[in-house]
Amino acid sequence: MDVMPVSDLSPAAQDYLKLIWSATEWSPAPITVSVMAERLGVRPSTVSDGIKKLAGQGLVTHAPYGSIELTDAGRAHAVAMVRRHRLLETFLVDVLGYGWDEVHDEAEVLEHAVSDTLIDRMDRKLGHPTRDPHGDPIPGADGRPSMPKGTQLSAAAAGNTVAITRISDADPQMLRYFTELGLAPDTRLTVTEHRPYADVTTVRVHEPERDIDLGASASDAIWVVAV
Amino acid sequence: MDVMPVSDLSPAAQDYLKLIWSATEWSPAPITVSVMAERLGVRPSTVSDGIKKLAGQGLVTHAPYGSIELTDAGRAHAVAMVRRHRLLETFLVDVLGYGWDEVHDEAEVLEHAVSDTLIDRMDRKLGHPTRDPHGDPIPGADGRPSMPKGTQLSAAAAGNTVAITRISDADPQMLRYFTELGLAPDTRLTVTEHRPYADVTTVRVHEPERDIDLGASASDAIWVVAV
DNA sequence: CAAATTTGTTCGCTAAGCCTAACATTTGAG
DNA sequence: CTCAAATGTTAGGCTTAGCGAACAAATTTG
Numbered sequence: 001m002d003v004m005p006v007s008d009l010s011p012a013a014q015d016y017l018k019l020i021w022s023a024t025e026w027s028p029a030p031i032t033v034s035v036m037a038e039r040l041g042v043r044p045s046t047v048s049d050g051i052k053k054l055a056g057q058g059l060v061t062h063a064p065y066g067s068i069e070l071t072d073a074g075r076a077h078a079v080a081m082v083r084r085h086r087l088l089e090t091f092l093v094d095v096l097g098y099g100w101d102e103v104h105d106e107a108e109v110l111e112h113a114v115s116d117t118l119i120d121r122m123d124r125k126l127g128h129p130t131r132d133p134h135g136d137p138i139p140g141a142d143g144r145p146s147m148p149k150g151t152q153l154s155a156a157a158a159g160n161t162v163a164i165t166r167i168s169d170a171d172p173q174m175l176r177y178f179t180e181l182g183l184a185p186d187t188r189l190t191v192t193e194h195r196p197y198a199d200v201t202t203v204r205v206h207e208p209e210r211d212i213d214l215g216a217s218a219s220d221a222i223w224v225v226a227v
Numbered sequence: 228m229d230v231m232p233v234s235d236l237s238p239a240a241q242d243y244l245k246l247i248w249s250a251t252e253w254s255p256a257p258i259t260v261s262v263m264a265e266r267l268g269v270r271p272s273t274v275s276d277g278i279k280k281l282a283g284q285g286l287v288t289h290a291p292y293g294s295i296e297l298t299d300a301g302r303a304h305a306v307a308m309v310r311r312h313r314l315l316e317t318f319l320v321d322v323l324g325y326g327w328d329e330v331h332d333e334a335e336v337l338e339h340a341v342s343d344t345l346i347d348r349m350d351r352k353l354g355h356p357t358r359d360p361h362g363d364p365i366p367g368a369d370g371r372p373s374m375p376k377g378t379q380l381s382a383a384a385a386g387n388t389v390a391i392t393r394i395s396d397a398d399p400q401m402l403r404y405f406t407e408l409g410l411a412p413d414t415r416l417t418v419t420e421h422r423p424y425a426d427v428t429t430v431r432v433h434e435p436e437r438d439i440d441l442g443a444s445a446s447d448a449i450w451v452v453a454v
Numbered sequence: 455c456a457a458a459t460t461t462g463t464t465c466g467c468t469a470a471g472c473c474t475a476a477c478a479t480t481t482g483a484g
Numbered sequence: 485c486t487c488a489a490a491t492g493t494t495a496g497g498c499t500t501a502g503c504g505a506a507c508a509a510a511t512t513t514g
Contacts, residue, residue, distance in 0.1 A: 012501065033462055046502055048463055053500095065462060065509055095322065096348045106342055113340035115333055121323045239471065260492055273472055275493055280470095292479055292492060 006080040011112040014081050015040060016050055017059060020070055021078030026168075026223075030067045076143055083139040084111040084119055086132035089169075091122045093133045100133035100184065101175035134175075135166030135185035135223070153191070154201055154219035161190045162224035174221060181205075181212055188227060233307040238339040241308050242267060243277055244286060247297055248305030253395075253450075257294045303370055310366040311338040311346055313359035316396075318349045320360045327360035327411065328402035361402075362393030362412035362450070380418070381428055381446035388417045389451035401448060408432075408439055415454060 006014065019039055023031035033051065037044040051068060054060045059074035070078060088107040092098040098106070123129075123141070132138055150165040164187045167178060178184065182205065192202040192211065199216040214222070233241065246266055250258035260278065264271040278295060281287045286301035297305060315334040319325040325333070350356075350368070359365055377392040391414045394405060405411065409432065419429040419438065426443040441449070 010500075034460085042501085043503065044462065045464080045504080050501080052463090092345075096345070096352060098348070106345060109340050109342070110337070113336050115336070118319075118323070118333060121325070125323060237470075261490085269471085270473065271492065272474080272494080276471080279493090 005116065006077045006084075009077060012050060013054060013057075013059070014077070014112060016047075016054060017070065017074050017078040018081040018085070020060065020068060021075060021082060030069065033068070036068075079139045079143045081111060083141070083143075084114060086136055086138040087119055087122050087126070087129070088114070089132045089134070090126055090129050090138065094126060094129075099179065101172055101179050103133065104169045104172055104175075131185070133185070134169045135164065136169070150223040150225050152220050153203070153214070153222040153224050154194070154216060156191050156224050158191050158193045161188065161227055163188050163227045164222055165225050166223040168221040168223075171221070174218065177218075178222075183212070183222065189224075232343065233304045233311075234343065236304060239277060240281060240284075240286070241304070241339060243274075243281060244297065244301050244305040245308040245312070247287065247295060248302060248309060257296065260295070263295075306366045306370045308338060310368070310370075311341060313363055313365040314346055314349050314353070314356070315341070316359045316361070317353055317356050317365065321353060321356075326406065328399060328406050330360060331396045331399055331402075358412070360412070361396045362391065363396070377450040377452050379447050380430070380441070380449040380451050381421070381443060383418050383451050385418050385420045388415065388454055390415045390454045391449055392452050393450040395448040395450075398444075398448070401445065405445075405449075410439075410449065416451075 009017070016036070019036055020031055023035070033044050033047050036051075037047045040047065051060060051062050054074065055062045058071055059077065061069045061071060085107050088110050089100075089103040092103040092106060093100050120141070130138055153162075153164075156162055164183065164185050166185060167175065167183070169175065183189075187205065189203045189205045189212075192204050194201050201214045201219040202211055203214065204211050236244070243263070246263055247258055250262070260271050260274050263278075264274045267274065278287060278289050281301065282289045285298055286304065288296045288298060312334050315337050316327075316330040319330040319333060320327050347368070357365055380389075380391075383389055391410065391412050393412060394402065394410070396402065410416075414432065416430045416432045416439075419431050421428050428441045428446040429438055430441065431438050
């Protein structure tokens with residue numbers, strides 16, 4: 001019962017756990033039923049039912065109207081799913097020549113179908129990568145996520161020169177837009193200014209030197225570290 | 228309705244169609260409900276229901292107690308699934324270093340999850356292969372299966388020297404046994420004798436030169452051509 | 455702080471895929 | 485050619501994962 005592999009969970013359960021974990025990866029506030037419903041594309045009643053079932057299996061703790069928290073077992077499954085997702089994305093880009101903005105949806109489906117053996121073989125073939133094409137850390141086979149530091153571009157002080165560490169892969173259309181602009185993990189840029197009430201952040205990128213204006217959703221999706 | 232991609236079918240429907248097609252790939256007799264049930268690991272009643280639904284969708288023709296035949300639309304979907312399966316097997320062996328006897332079950336799951344885009348990229352990466360690791364022909368993207376000639380080893384005349392064209396991938400354990408014996412697609416051998424009532428076929432293989440006795444199930448699983 | 459709004463839960467229903475049990479048809483052995 | 489055995493079908497139930505409607509709780513607002 002303790003050693004149940006993640007592949008024994010239903011795809012729906014895998015999605016729930018991964019989403020709960022992902023929600024707390026970059027912000028501390030616990031996720032809510034309605035946010036989960038919106039992200040999963042289902043109704044809140046469906047999520048409410050699902051959470052109750054996960055609680056019955058000991059994968060989350062949840063009292064009615066209370067907060068949703070992963071148990072240790074639930075977290076282990078969630079991290080295993082995140083590892084699958086990020087290794088798949090890396091594999092699709094590095095081995096099959098996908099663009100880094102095209103891999104999210106494909107990985108979303110495949111992560112429910114691949115075996116642990118296949119994941120291990122991809123990991124080996126890729127040389128045990130630690131970051132996926134969006135810059136997100138790939139948890140190890142032992143389940144330890146290697147958290148990189150970083151802040152959202154929207155919170156970076158004006159005047160600083162920074163490197164992009166990660167770009168949220170939640171919105172493929174936004175990723176395509178970033179690609180057009182030449183913004184990708186490891187791109188360096190200087191934060192020129194934040195214009196508060198317009199919610200616009202201006203950055204300067206080199207080669208070719210240019211200024212780019214980013215709205216709030218864009219500058220929240222990009223995470224940077226000082227260089 | 229006509230251009231529905233194979234990915235719109237349920238996994239169960241995909242399995243049914245592929246099995247019906249596969250059953251007639253190497254023998255002309257139409258498949259029966261009970262054989263399908265046994266191969267799919269479900270009860271005959273389940274298959275009977277499923278066939279009825281496929282008939283309703285115009286993918287097979289079937290009157291109660293009558294024979295089961297693919298329509299053109301059903302055949303197109305079936306061939307698309309076979310293409311997926313065989314390309315996946317080839318990819319797992321050639322790119323990820325799987326043994327040719329380990330890939331069947333993995334492909335069986337993945338074939339329901341991969342997108343057409345992924346299949347095309349794998350096909351390109353592999354250089355548009357025409358045979359899978361077991362020697363089975365890989366249908367083209369246009370759906371035309373390239374049928375190779377060949378007969379079952381059990382039916383090959385004694386004294387002939389032949390090359391293995393294909394080995395049925397139905398039984399992974401048998402494949403592992405063949406690997407131990409050094410029997411694989413393209414292996415050459417000479418049929419020494421058939422002993423009819425013992426149902427044993429003896430063959431001689433070179434490098435290292437040795438004689439191998441094969442029972443009926445084994446010599447039915449191996450297909451050969453004269454060289 | 456009361457009322458209105460938002461958020462979460464429960465309940466009854468649906469569809470797919472599977473099951474068993476009962477029944478119908480076909481096959482093939484004597 | 486008959487009838488028992490084998491094969492196929494139907495009917496009724498179960499589980500999962502969805503839904504909408506009705507209701508309960510919590511939060512926000514006036």
